[in-house]
Amino acid sequence: MKAWISKQQIFVRSLAWLALVLGLKLVVHLLGLEALVLSPLHATAVAGGFFILGFILSATIADYKESERLPAEFTAIVENMYEDALLISRRHPFDIAGFREGLLAALDSLRDDM
Structure with missing residues (x-):
C-alpha cells in the first residue's frame, strides 16, 4: 500500500462521501424527518x-x-x-x-x- 494518497484518490473519495451524504439527506427529506430547514x-x-x-x-x-x-x-x-x-x-x-x-x-x- 502506498504511504501517500494521490489527488485523484482524494477527489474520488470526496465524491463518494458527497454521494453518501446527499443520499442520506434525500432519504431523511422523503421521510419527513428533517429537524433543520x-x-x-x-x-x-x-x-x-x-x-x-x-x-x-x-x-x-x-x-x-x-x-x-x-x-x-x-x-x-x-x-x-x-x-x-x-x-x-x-x-x-x-x-x-x-x-x-x-x-x-x-x-x-x-x-x-x-
Whole structure:
C-alpha cells in the first residue's frame, strides 16, 4: 500500500462521501424527518467547511512530500560537512574522529526520531 494518497484518490473519495451524504439527506427529506430547514446560511457554512478541509488536505500532502525529502537532504548535508572537515583538517588539524562521531550521532538521532 502506498504511504501517500494521490489527488485523484482524494477527489474520488470526496465524491463518494458527497454521494453518501446527499443520499442520506434525500432519504431523511422523503421521510419527513428533517429537524433543520436548509437556508442560505446553512449552505454557506457547509461550503466553508469543505473549503477549509481542502486547504488542510492540500497542506498535509505538501508536508508528506517534504518529509520524504528530509532524510536524503539531511544525509547529504552531513556528508558535505564531513568532507569539508576532512579538507580543513589537512591545513588545521583537529579531532576529525570526534567530529565524525558527532555527525554519526546526529544521523542516529534523526533515524530514531523518524
